[in-house]
Amino acid sequence: MIPPTQGLWAIVLLVLTLGAAAVFGYRVLGLYRLLRLGRDEARIDHPWRRLRDELVVYLGQRKLIKRPYYIRGVGHALIFWGFLVITYGSADLFLRGIVGWQMPLTETVAYAWILDVFAVAVLAAVVIAWMRRAFVRPPRMHIVTEGYVILTLIGFLMLTLLTFEAAWFASAERDSLLNLGGDLFRTKTPAEMLASLVPPGAERTLFVGAWWAHVGTILAFAVYLPRTKHLHIVTTLFNVGFRKQTPRGALDLIDDIENKETFGAANIRDFSWKQLLDGYTCTECGRCSDNCPALATGKTLDPQKIVLDIRDQLLREGPKLLGDAKAETTAPAHWVETKPDELWACTTCAACVEACPVTIEHIDKIVDMRRSLTLMEGAAPPEAQRAMTNIERAGNPWGEPRETRGDWAQGLEIPTFAEKPDAEYLYFVGCAASYDRRNQRVARALAAILKSAGVSFAILGAAETCNGDPARRMGNEYLFQLQAQQNIETLNAAAVKKVITSCPHCFNTIANEYPQLGGNYEVVHALPLVKKLLDEKKITMTDGAAAEIVAYHDPCYLGRHNGIYDAPRDVLDAVPGVTRAEIAPHNRERGFCCGAGGGRMWMEEKMGQRVNHRRVDQLLATKSGATKVASGCPYCLIMLEEGVGAKGVQESIKPVDVLELVAARLETN
């Protein structure tokens, strides 16, 4: 194909291209300078995993194509892959138009075919996306004019592309394509087939007109792009590359906290550059909102809004902060848009993080803003303050006596580490199983299982204290660190190497967060351990009990935060007489929170429906015939107990811990 840029026209194209590039560069530089207002954060660890993510998440579109977005995800992937192919062709158009260089293989049948197929596919996807916005209006998707403009531009690009190609094939100048691809591409390319539609005599005009329209649209697109959410085609590349590679459940440490003066995100400068990049990357697709249990039950929290509030605030106040290190900015929780109510409604369940196709990290922002509220302003909700005071004074959020922490084990011949210093495992019981009567039964069940399997273990008794998870997630990093240091000292003094927890929150904190403070242990949640003991045939169960259907509820801190989906199910499946039911579609990575994470267990829930009631609704809606609902988390158990009670179904469906089902069928010797 010979571009219509003979003589001076090449200069015209050069000038236009340089002009558009200059505007694009200027705008991107502006965005980059705003980004640098954020604090520093190193995101270059694990380079291979980052490369893998670029291939799988960016190029492979992995996070787009998943439940319940399969069709939409494939649609997007088609547009994206099409874009890559077409961008290659666009590079060819410009290079050839200006300096006459050709990109390799563009003059082949194979490439022409691939290009045309994608052009048609993109056109179709654009039409569908356009119609979907106009007529279906997906709930919570931000429908803005910008979306239509971009779709129209992309559609116009495809139309002009197909038009100038068709006109070229119809024209006398047409050259023959290199027959690469052999017999595979024997038929005419789509554009070639369209060539017959070109009115005779108009070939040249149509070709030149469509070619310039196409090239002009690309340049207009480049100029418009940095001002739109469509910038995500560029920023996602970086956002995926710089995503967090530490465990999802681990919040960032505030290092050297005693000598710092400000804590958490009090204004736009307190977010890291990566957190600000998240804002540039958000496509306003609303998948995070779709999956948020707080939003679903009528709270004011909307994870998408949090991300966009930060972005908008950066674009609004950022320019005046540039070059003025002292300029005052508005604190996040006092932005007109973001209110403390929203921040406190988060259960840190990670449904948003899981759902986001462009790896935005919502929880970290919310906790950073909570940190500012709690640590700087002392402005946590009163019930949260009470829980924190209780942790400080009694070592547990309920304010139960410190001395009675080990009382649940009385009469069970469970040694403390002081009594059995050579025990292989420490069972870190946690506050819930230590003090909550219902959960004490789970602790006793686990103890019975471990004994039956001959596992050497001991507890800390009154020397154990809250792991600090609720404090940290309520924004009280200081209290978290005090608690963690205290436990790490105790564990190290007892030379503990391996830790068992029956609570996913204890598990997440000790396994993923204690290493930040020098506490390195081999930590295992009870259910994967029991699974291992079953595999090793160290546990035998009798099958005397009646058959029952048991639904499995995924705890967020086992599932989404730590990827433990299968071990609890395997254990459940191994229990004689138990048939497992799923709370579909809200199971596995789409599991719906019980409402108690993120410190919410100790906060009042006055707005909307209670999250745990919604969870019980979902459970009942499956009509699976389940008479029990099992989980592996003490918070979930408490919330489900309350939920079935409130719904009046406590007689027909009983919440249990998977461990209790196993313990009830242990072979007694």
Add this chain to the structure above:
Amino acid sequence: MAASDVKFLVCLKQVPDSTVRVKVAADGKSIATDGITWSISPYDEYAIELALEHKDGDPSTTVSVVTVGPARSRDALRQALAMGCDDATLVIADDKASGLDVAKAIAAVVKGAKPDLVLCGKQASDDDQGLVGPALAEALGWPHVGMLTKIAAAGDGVELWREIEGGHEVWSSTLAVVGLVHKSAKEPRYPSLPGIMKAKKKEIPEKDLAALGVTPGAPRAEVIAMEPPPQRGGGKILKADGDVKALAVELARLLHEEAKVL
């Protein structure tokens, strides 16, 4: 209240935290204090909160805190400073100092510091005597008002809201008054981290009773013995087997003969 620069003095006592399961010490007359958590007595925390709420509304307010007690009481003062109080005074005294001696010591501090208003919790949560506040008012020759839940500025003096059965009484007072606090509208505030850090660095001057001119009097009350409350027995559940009448008869018999409440 005087338009600005109001000076509050809040008296507090460090007591075993309410989460502590108190045990009787070996001497049978006191509680075992090994390894227990101490905190500010809850009513005193409310008093601090009331004073700090006034300071929130008028930053020219100063809130001082004082305690009379053993050296460990310094932690309670630090907690008050962390909440936002301006300065603290520790008067070292034996744990067993009588309420009257404590009141005299605080009166001496009041004479030096010249606050406009003195607030105390209505009683300490450990011995529940409720003596120090009224005794302090007596020692100073100031009026005192009990059961406070709110303090509001009114002209040159204050309006003192006190809780009564089913409502509130509002008293007017000139300054130089002792208020005994029952509750604050908001829960006592949680200290900010900069507040905690600042409180750690603050000097807390220490005085002893002699320096304040207080000679401990002979004890007017003596603890002879302490014992834990009796263990509560387990409850009894009566099973209904259809015969409700027999069940009711049995319940009545148990309430009469065993529980002895009928």
